[in-house]
Amino acid sequence: MTAPTFPMHVSVDDARTHLTALLPARTAETVPLAQAYGRTLAADVPALVSHPSATxxxxxxxxxxxxxxxxxxxxxxxxxxxxxxxxxxxxxxxxxxxxxxxxxxxxxxxxxxxxxxxxxxxxxxxxxxxxxxxxxxxxxxxxVEGGDFRAGEVVLHAGQHLTAPRLALAAALGHAQLSVQRRLRVALLSTGDEVVPPGQPLTAGQVYDSNSVGLHAMLLEAGCEVLPLGHAPDSPKALQAAIDAAGGADVLLTSGGVSMGKYDFMRDLLVEQGRVSFWKVRMRPGGPAILGGWNGLPVFGLPGNPVSSLVVFHVIVRPALTGQPPQTLRLRAATPFRALPDKTAFWRGVVDGGQVRDYGQQGSGILRSLSDAGALVIVPEGQAVQAGDDVDVILL
Missing domain, CATH: 2.170.190.11 (Molybdopterin biosynthesis moea protein, domain 3.)
Known part of the structure; x- marks a missing residue:
């Protein structure tokens, strides 16, 4: 690989900013309430009636x-x-x-x-x-008449994510349809010779493709339209063909092939034939992530390790796609959480009764930890958390 001419080891905030800058400007479309779940409001929503309509x-x-x-x-x-x-x-x-x-x-x-x-x-x-x-x-x-809301009052606001309660509220406000942001079209590609679709026999050294399954679900939850590109082996030619098949997408999301190894061809393609906005983020897990472009298409390369891939999506990709920062809670640490000198750590934690404790196994290959733990504890660079300290937590 040639000497880098792009930023390396960027902060988490800078990574989000870079990705957001490459995404297309959101346009609005009007959809019926039945099609609005999970979408983002493009305009304020006033009440057309008062509720209750009478005392x-x-x-x-x-x-x-x-x-x-x-x-x-x-x-x-x-x-x-x-x-x-x-x-x-x-x-x-x-x-x-x-x-x-x-x-x-x-x-x-x-x-x-x-x-x-x-x-x-x-x-x-x-x-x-x-x-x-x-x-x-x-x-x-x-x-009292209008005790919940009065006609003309703006009750829902542009930028809000449409949950089930907010959709019910929109209906009560008198709206049969809403102006929402157009869904981002995200092409999804998993890579690696060792990756096998679930349900097929495994040979030594192979793993099932959990990344594409988890990422697909997370993209849907983020309100995106997903264009599945399947899987590509560790071959520059195969990867290039897969990327070229992502036409019509707003962004391509890949997993694997972005670290320091000889066969990390996704990294090499972007560096040598595409464009790179940054490579590596000061975070753990998930440090090797890369952001670039291919023939005008933004490409975000996630690490191949399952935990790293999903954590980077939670912390960087999802906020950029939705325009919403990660939702954090301030909880009391029941156990210590170690700091890293030059990286922000996102350790898996278990929330219990207003406190959060260390899950224990923090390896990037321990996928069950994301299911069992349920939270990411944010430990800033060089700032260890002691038992009894307050700490920011992202719920998974």
């Missing part, structure tokens, strides 16, 4: 004037006269006066004159038109 009951029971029920108890119940009912879709049209009440059901509009609710569990019928209250009616059980 209503939060409970089944009776609607009454609070003043008529003060002092009601099991030993001395208050009696009110029932003059009608209010239910969702059929509101009571009259006015509740002194000593009167209306039977009401959850979500039904509160009748004029009433200002409080007594739940059905605290009521006893008393004759054909009477009811006894064993406790006072409470204004706290009244939902």
């Amino acid at each position: 209503e009951s939060a409970l089944d029971g009776i609607a009454a004037r609070e003043a008529d029920t003060l002092g009601a108890s099991a030993d001395a119940p208050a009696r009110l006269r029932v003059i009608g009912e209010s239910r969702a879709g059929a509101a009571f049209g009259g006015t509740v006066g002194a000593g009167e009440c209306v039977r009401i059901y959850t979500g039904a509009p509160l009748p004029a004159g009433a200002d409080a609710i007594c739940p059905v569990e605290q009521l006893t019928d008393d004759g054909p038109d009477g009811v006894l209250l064993r406790r006072p009616a409470s204004p706290a059980d009244v939902r």
Whole structure:
């Protein structure tokens, strides 16, 4: 390999910045709610209606004037006269006066004159038109019109990831479709002579292709459209043919072939025939990652070790693809976490009761650790974490 003319050993933040700069500008498209899950909002979403649309009951029971029920108890119940009912879709049209009440059901509009609710569990019928209250009616059980949101209020914001609760909220706001960012089209390629598709027999030294399976799922979770390119052996000609097949993609994501070895041909192709933005990141696991380009196509090369590949995706690639930084929590360290003098460490940890402890096995080939541990503990360069210290954690 020729002497490098590109940055090496960049920081994690710089790696994200470099990748983000190579991605195309996001355009917007409008899709139905049923197609919006996992997408990113391209525009603010205002409420088209107020919610609740009317002042209503939060409970089944009776609607009454609070003043008529003060002092009601099991030993001395208050009696009110029932003059009608209010239910969702059929509101009571009259006015509740002194000593009167209306039977009401959850979500039904509160009748004029009433200002409080007594739940059905605290009521006893008393004759054909009477009811006894064993406790006072409470204004706290009244939902005020617009108490959740009011028409015209911006409730969801551009840049937010559309989760199931946010989609439900968008529907409640009155929207049947949303403006979202166009999905990035990510071509995915795994490499290596030793890599075999799951389900086939293995010979000595071979491994199943776990990287492409995990990365494919993570790309879908990040809201991307995935173009699977399958697998390419350790051959410059085969790798070049595979890369050339990524036409139409916004970015190519590869795994393997980017480290220091003689057969790391993905690295050599980018260095000698393509373009390199950086090689190697000051992080562990995942240091050998490379970012470059091939005939105008951005190429991000992940390490081949399974843990390294998936951790680099979590820490660098996903934030660039989604435009969202990694979501971190500040937790108390239950065990020490060692520091590296010149790299940020992302050690696997187990979260338990507001604390995080060292998973133990931190080798980049221990794939089960990402499933069992559930968190990455961020240890900055040269700053060891002692038991009892607070530490930033990325949940997996």
